[in-house]
Amino acid sequence: MSAPAILEARNxxxxxxxxxxxxxxxxxxxxxxxxxSFDIPPGKSLALVGESGCGKTTTGRIVAGxxxxxxxxxVFGGKPMDFSDASLRKSVQMIFQDPYESLNPRMxxxxxxxxxxxxxxxxxxxxxxxxxxxxxxxxxLVPVAQFVDRYPHELSGGQRQRVAIARAFxxxxxxxxxxxxxxxxxxxxxxEMSNRMLRMAEQRxxxxxxxxxxxxxARYMAAQIAIMYLGKIVERGDTESVLSHPLHPYTRALLEAxxxxxxxxxxxxxxxxxxxxxxxxxxxxxxxxxxxxxRQPSCKEKPHPNLEQKATRHxxxxxxA
Amino acid sequence: xxxxxxxxxxxxPHGSLPALAGVSFSLLPGQVFGLVGESGCGKSTLALSLLRLLPPNAHMVSGECFFHSSSGLVNxxxxxxxxxxxxxxxxxxMIFQAAMNAFNPVYRVGEQIMEALRKHFPHQxxxxxxxxxxxxxxxxxxxxxxxxxxxxxxxxxxKQRAMIAMALSCEPSLVIADEPTTALxxxxxxxxxxxLKKIQRLKNTSMxxxxxxxxxxxxxxxxxxxxxxxxxxxxxxxxxxxxxxxxPYSHVLMGAFPDIHGPKKPLKSLGGEPPxxxxxxxxxxxxxxxxxxxxxxxxxxxxxxxLSPDHVVSCHFPLERKEGYP
Numbered sequence: 001m002s003a004p005a006i007l008e009a010r011n012x013x014x015x016x017x018x019x020x021x022x023x024x025x026x027x028x029x030x031x032x033x034x035x036x037s038f039d040i041p042p043g044k045s046l047a048l049v050g051e052s053g054c055g056k057t058t059t060g061r062i063v064a065g066x067x068x069x070x071x072x073x074x075v076f077g078g079k080p081m082d083f084s085d086a087s088l089r090k091s092v093q094m095i096f097q098d099p100y101e102s103l104n105p106r107m108x109x110x111x112x113x114x115x116x117x118x119x120x121x122x123x124x125x126x127x128x129x130x131x132x133x134x135x136x137x138x139x140x141l142v143p144v145a146q147f148v149d150r151y152p153h154e155l156s157g158g159q160r161q162r163v164a165i166a167r168a169f170x171x172x173x174x175x176x177x178x179x180x181x182x183x184x185x186x187x188x189x190x191x192e193m194s195n196r197m198l199r200m201a202e203q204r205x206x207x208x209x210x211x212x213x214x215x216x217x218a219r220y221m222a223a224q225i226a227i228m229y230l231g232k233i234v235e236r237g238d239t240e241s242v243l244s245h246p247l248h249p250y251t252r253a254l255l256e257a258x259x260x261x262x263x264x265x266x267x268x269x270x271x272x273x274x275x276x277x278x279x280x281x282x283x284x285x286x287x288x289x290x291x292x293x294x295r296q297p298s299c300k301e302k303p304h305p306n307l308e309q310k311a312t313r314h315x316x317x318x319x320x321a
Numbered sequence: 322x323x324x325x326x327x328x329x330x331x332x333x334p335h336g337s338l339p340a341l342a343g344v345s346f347s348l349l350p351g352q353v354f355g356l357v358g359e360s361g362c363g364k365s366t367l368a369l370s371l372l373r374l375l376p377p378n379a380h381m382v383s384g385e386c387f388f389h390s391s392s393g394l395v396n397x398x399x400x401x402x403x404x405x406x407x408x409x410x411x412x413x414x415m416i417f418q419a420a421m422n423a424f425n426p427v428y429r430v431g432e433q434i435m436e437a438l439r440k441h442f443p444h445q446x447x448x449x450x451x452x453x454x455x456x457x458x459x460x461x462x463x464x465x466x467x468x469x470x471x472x473x474x475x476x477x478x479x480k481q482r483a484m485i486a487m488a489l490s491c492e493p494s495l496v497i498a499d500e501p502t503t504a505l506x507x508x509x510x511x512x513x514x515x516x517l518k519k520i521q522r523l524k525n526t527s528m529x530x531x532x533x534x535x536x537x538x539x540x541x542x543x544x545x546x547x548x549x550x551x552x553x554x555x556x557x558x559x560x561x562x563x564x565x566x567x568x569p570y571s572h573v574l575m576g577a578f579p580d581i582h583g584p585k586k587p588l589k590s591l592g593g594e595p596p597x598x599x600x601x602x603x604x605x606x607x608x609x610x611x612x613x614x615x616x617x618x619x620x621x622x623x624x625x626x627x628l629s630p631d632h633v634v635s636c637h638f639p640l641e642r643k644e645g646y647p
Contacts, residue, residue: 192590
């Protein structure tokens with residue numbers, strides 16, 4: 001924790017308008033991201049884990065500058081993040097979930113890859129061409145000549161995602177937001193892609209914000225983990241510490257739900273009740289109250305708990321932990 | 322149920338695309354049979370072909386599929402549409418992958434399940450049907466009041482539960498589940514799998530469970546078949562396959578998922594891409610991606626070898642049991 005963080009997020013919030021009752025004057029608000037803070041040290045990665053609708057993608061979009069937060073601040077490399085600054089755009093890149101939608105179908109692979117270089121006015125035409133070829137080679141898209149002039153529809157899903165990763169890395173970013181980059185891919189390719197991303201990050205000292213619903217892949221990809229529930233971070237810390245000693249009841253439930261080859265695991269009841277709701281005008285007490293199996297009446301009388309340090313680099317937002 | 326040497330192709334503008342290249346297996350009553358493989362390996366085609374629900378461009382080349390129905394042995398490949406209609410849902414039902422789209426949005430969910438009951442048990446009273454659906458709802462963990470609701474009022478997990486209730490409505494002896502939990506979050510997935518397994522045990526239903534997730538399949542099944550390029554490459558008891566797979570492909574599939582317990586180890590990955598069905602490699606279809614392939618693999622196609630009475634593998638060089646895998 002000694003090195004200054006490459007990214008500091010403080011109290012990020014983003015609310016969306018939800019559909020309310022017909023003709024009612026008060027618009028309900030969906031608290032997609034509700035006052036979350038985290039730091040990412042340089043060269044380290046943070047995995048953001050949660051179920052669908054917990055606000056993890058919105059958080060990623062805020063950090064990548066694709067969505068403006070309603071409140072909160074972002075500090076990148078010691079300076080407040082200003083997305084109108086082109087050089088910042090160069091150092092922050094994003095990999096999207098769906099490789100079928102994130103590449104322009106009317107551009108060849110070569111064009112897609114050299115476009116960011118062109119926008120950032122890097123190198124001559126020949127140098128750019130050279131750099132594109134190196135990027136393709138690095139991602140194992142060889143022979144390169146076969147790929148540069150092809151269109152996305154001529155590639156398989158795995159190949160497309162490799163192009164998307166190559167594009168995210170072509171400007172030598174310091175920080176990459178990866179939003180479920182492998183969830184659309186086949187199992188055997190998923191492993192290869194994760195390994196490639198890890199290698200790229202290691203070689204170039206890139207930090208990831210790795211967004212996923214899969215706690216096992218989060219462990220594989222990142223040294224730090226943050227568990228999100230309905231717009232709030234409920235537990236955060238070193239991945240190994242969080243996974244081996246989960247303190248929040250939600251983290252415990254998530255961990256037990258991960259499928260294992262053991263049929264006996266299906267016979268145990270998960271330590272969670274009810275089902276996921278939407279954070280529309282959430283109640284003032286703990287967000288997890290309705291689903292918590294260890295809840296106490298006192299939890300309902302206090303506001304949503306703040307993250308508190310319980311062990312070295314291990315924070316949890318629960319009154320009972 | 323016994324399936325013998327099923328060969329099936331899809332007619333495409335580029336010629337016939339082989340989807341199943343001789344698949345055989347048998348399923349005992351009350352057993353859960355898991356089918357795993359990558360997308361495009363033919364696992365969904367196989368599941369759909371058993372109920373003859375394939376698109377019109379699919380054509381069966383050869384093969385038989387015998388099913389012990391309540392009215393005797395039926396060959397599902399050769400039987401008439403009328404016969405099939407009596408088998409579908411009443412004897413064999415299916416849980417589809419995209420439950421989100423499997424319901425008609427303009428009818429109440431309970432009504433849609435009752436429709437299946439009315440069709441197959443025309444003499445049963447309406448009140449009795451209603452009671453039956455309410456029971457089914459309770460069994461899958463939905464409040465019976467929800468019968469009156471429309472599909473859009475259900476969440477993804479609830480729709481999947483309703484789909485399971487529908488599949489079980491006629492008390493079939495075989496349920497085919499095609500990736501029923503792929504689109505769901507882990508907590509919902511765990512609940513649905515646990516519910517499905519409980520009902521399967523309770524009713525002693527046979528089940529074919531199709532998925533790409535080796536962990537889920539081993540959790541659910543008694544026996545597992547691993548498919549690659551339209552063929553079953555390994556088939557055996559779930560416990561053996563998940564701990565000591567013999568085919569290199571099953572081995573990679575098992576190691577391709579990160580684990581949350583135990584030491585962190587590097588993920589196994591396969592180079593290359595799944596094979597193009599128009600240009601299948603010579604010899605063993607897996608040899609270009611196989612870490613152990615040798616000269617013989619490119620020339621000869623391996624035949625299934627029984628390693629033990631209930632464990633069959635198609636590989637020239639099956640992995641030794643419990644030895645240091647590279």
